[in-house]
Amino acid sequence: MVVRLAGATRWYAARVVDRVAETPTATSLCFEVPGWPGHLAGQHADVRLTAEDGYQAERSYSIASAPEDPAIALTVERIDDGEVSPYLAGEVRDGDQFELRGPIGGHFTWRAQQGGPLLLVGGGSGLVPLMAMLRHRAAAGSDARTVLLVSSRTEEDILYRAELERLASDGDGLAVHHTLTRGTPQGWQGFDRRVDAEMLAQVGPPVADAPRIFVCGPTPFVEAVADVLVGMGHPPASIHAERFGPTGG
Amino acid sequence: MSIVTRGFRGRRDDSAKDLPPGQYLTHDFPVLSAGPTPRIPLDRWTFTITTETGVEHEWRWDDLLALPSDSPTVDIHCVTRWSKLQTGWKGVSLDTLLEDVETAADYALVRSYGGYTTNLPLEDLLDGKAWLAYEYEGDPLEPAHGGPARLLVPHLYFWKSAKWARGIQLLIEDEPGFWENLGYHDYGDPWREQRYQGD
Numbered sequence: 163m164v165v166r167l168a169g170a171t172r173w174y175a176a177r178v179v180d181r182v183a184e185t186p187t188a189t190s191l192c193f194e195v196p197g198w199p200g201h202l203a204g205q206h207a208d209v210r211l212t213a214e215d216g217y218q219a220e221r222s223y224s225i226a227s228a229p230e231d232p233a234i235a236l237t238v239e240r241i242d243d244g245e246v247s248p249y250l251a252g253e254v255r256d257g258d259q260f261e262l263r264g265p266i267g268g269h270f271t272w273r274a275q276q277g278g279p280l281l282l283v284g285g286g287s288g289l290v291p292l293m294a295m296l297r298h299r300a301a302a303g304s305d306a307r308t309v310l311l312v313s314s315r316t317e318e319d320i321l322y323r324a325e326l327e328r329l330a331s332d333g334d335g336l337a338v339h340h341t342l343t344r345g346t347p348q349g350w351q352g353f354d355r356r357v358d359a360e361m362l363a364q365v366g367p368p369v370a371d372a373p374r375i376f377v378c379g380p381t382p383f384v385e386a387v388a389d390v391l392v393g394m395g396h397p398p399a400s401i402h403a404e405r406f407g408p409t410g411g
Numbered sequence: 412m413s414i415v416t417r418g419f420r421g422r423r424d425d426s427a428k429d430l431p432p433g434q435y436l437t438h439d440f441p442v443l444s445a446g447p448t449p450r451i452p453l454d455r456w457t458f459t460i461t462t463e464t465g466v467e468h469e470w471r472w473d474d475l476l477a478l479p480s481d482s483p484t485v486d487i488h489c490v491t492r493w494s495k496l497q498t499g500w501k502g503v504s505l506d507t508l509l510e511d512v513e514t515a516a517d518y519a520l521v522r523s524y525g526g527y528t529t530n531l532p533l534e535d536l537l538d539g540k541a542w543l544a545y546e547y548e549g550d551p552l553e554p555a556h557g558g559p560a561r562l563l564v565p566h567l568y569f570w571k572s573a574k575w576a577r578g579i580q581l582l583i584e585d586e587p588g589f590w591e592n593l594g595y596h597d598y599g600d601p602w603r604e605q606r607y608q609g610d
Contacts, residue, residue, distance in 0.1 A: 171594065171607050175414055212413040217421050220433045222491055245422040245435070253418050260416040266607065268593035269445050381442045385555055388447035398447045398525060405442050 173210065174198055176262040178254055179233055184321050187240045188287060189251040190226060192233040195262055201225055203298035204271040204291045204376065204404075207236065207264030211246060221246045224290040224378075224404075225265065228297035234262070237321065239287040270376060270404045274299060278306030278335070278374070279367040283357065283387050285313045285379025289321045291404060292378060296329055296336065307335045309365050309373075313357050313383065315344040339365045357383075359390050369395040378404040430494045431601035437493040440556065445589065448554045449525040449575050456559050458543065459578035462514045470508070475560065478503045481542060485565035487572070488601040500563055502544030505536040516581035520588060521562055524575040529588035530597065531564065531571050533581065540566055543576060568599040568606070 180192035201207075206224045227235035240251040272280065272295045282292040289312055299306060314320045320340060330338040341353030341361065353361055367373040375396060377387050384405045391401055426436040453472045460468045470478075482501045488494045519533045535541065544563040545552050552558035557574025564571045570590050591597050596605040604610060 171609070210413070211416045211419045211421070213419050213421050214415055216413075217423060218413065218433075219419075219421050219435070220492060249419055255417070258417050259414045260419075261414055266594065269589075381555075385442070385448060392447050398449065401447050403444060403446050405444065 171263050171266060173261045173263045176234070176260055178256050178258045181254065181256065184237060185319050187251070187319070188237055188321060189240070189254075190235050190237045191250060191254060192227070192235045193262065195234050198234060198262075199265070201229055201234075201265035202268070202271040202273060203228060203294040205265035205267050205294075206291070207234070207262050207266060209236070209246070209250070210261040210263065211249065212260070219246050222266070224294070226290045226293050226297075228294055228301045230298065230301035237287065237290045237293075270378070270402050272298070272374065272376065274302035274304040274306070276374070277304075278308055279371050280306055280308040281362075281367060281373040281375045282308065282310045283313075283362075283375070283377045283379075284310070285357075285383035285387075286315070286319070287321065288377075288379030288383065288404070288406060290378075292376060293322055293325075295376065296326075299336070300329055300332070305334045307367065309337050309339070309367060311339045311341070311357065311361070311365050313341050313343060313379070316342060317347050317350070337365070357387050357390070359394055362387075362390060362394060372397075372400065375401045376404075377401060379406060381405045431488055432604045433606075434488055434492055434494040434601065437495055440495060440498075441489065441491070441493055442555050443489065443491060443570075444555075444574065445527065446525060449523075450554055451524050451559055451575065453559055457578075458508075458560065458576065460508060460512055461578065461580045462512060463516045463581050463583050466513070468508075468512055472559065475503060475543065475545065478507055483542060483563070483565075485563070487565050487569050490568040490570055490595065490599070490606050494601075499548050500542065500544040501546035501549075502542035502560070502563060504539060505541040505543065506539060508543060509537065512581070514581045516583055518582040518585045520580045520582055520586050521571075521573040521576060522578045522580060523573045524577050527573060527575070527589050529571050529573050530586055530591055531567065532585075532598070535564060535567065536579075540564065566600070568596075568601050570595065571599055 174195045176193040176195045182190040210220045223236040226237045238250040241247045284292045346354045456472045458470045486496045542563040545560040561574045562576045
């Protein structure tokens with residue numbers, strides 16, 4: 163259902179209160195944002211950085227934290243030739259300030275009361291808005307049947323791995339599956355190829371259970387996964403997609 | 412007054428100099444859509460303009476190709492902040508499609524295969540400002556970028572240039588489309604940075 167969001171978004175002052183190195187290239191930044199109006203799991207925010215002489219750069223990032231969390235968290239993947247992400251993922255210190263606008267986007271969202279089953283498929287940092295949904299699911303005490311399939315390049319590129327293991331061990335209906343596309347370590351238990359129909363059929367939920375589906379990642383990943391899901395018989399309207407452009411940063 | 416972020420300098424190449432505020436230059440062609448990419452067989456493709464009184468004007472694929480075409484070269488600006496300059500298209504001007512349409516409407520709601528909609532004032536589709544495009548840089552428009560045919564309204568943020576266009580409904584009163592219902596601006600002028608409601 164489409165609901166016209168009330169009110170306009172504006173810029174808020176955001177202060178960095180914590181930083182977490184998630185992988186060799188990704189960092190989570192946690193902010194205190196006085197007056198933040200709240201968000202839904204899956205939404206994103208615009209970040210604005212201002213240099214001393216007034217020069218500004220703005221980018222959009224998915225929100226990683228649950229609506230229930232006290233701080234707003236963004237997870238930033240460093241793009242080496244990017245303008246903003248090397249700064250956010252490398253140079254930011256606790257207490258630094260910039261501006262945040264949002265929340266933005268009302269399509270790629272899930273609220274616990276909408277229930278399940280859910281199928282979440284993330285490629286690389288496309289896991290970020292899906293993580294907000296899983297954190298929200300846990301904070302809300304939801305036992306909606308949920309399958310998460312995460313595609314990462316290598317084992318060390320997997321975001322939030324320990325937290326995902328913890329969430330999946332709660333026995334409340336969450337199953338987490340990993341696939342690695344650029345080599346697997348010895349003893350690897352997960353998948354070792356790009357997401358395909360056989361993999362999706364194996365992890366479920368089946369088409370007959372009519373899951374609500376969220377797919378997020380780089381454009382070719384989302385195009386491929388969404389095509390496979392449609393081919394398996396999932397109704398296109400059940401598939402919510404969020405594509406990251408090949409550029410950015 | 413904006414908050415200064417300690418230690419941030421930015422890249423400051425000249426590429427953003429001539430772009431609308433808050434945009435950066437890309438040479439790729441990013442894809443943004445809310446769902447899977449629909450595939451529409453050309454023999455089943457139609458494009459329908461429906462007036463406020465319910466009169467329908469319909470074109471099939473061969474009809475569209477038989478109309479006089481334009482080859483505009485335009486800059487495009489996405490609300491997610493990328494801009495791409497000097498993109499080459501081929502398509503039919505909306506002036507041509509609307510030529511024989513009698514209407515008193517002020518607004519248009521564009522409908523797409525797959526269910527997407529977007530709204531804009533009718534005058535923004537007229538006077539050489541909008542096309543129904545079916546080629547990009549000399550090749551048939553790929554499905555991921557909106558093929559077989561998408562709207563091209565380059566003076567507004569690119570979500571107004573609906574992919575997989577299937578028709579236009581002419582309306583006396585404005586009716587918000589998909590993103591407009593989700594907090595994005597009803598008009599979306601990149602030079603006035605009208606990204607979200609209230610901008």
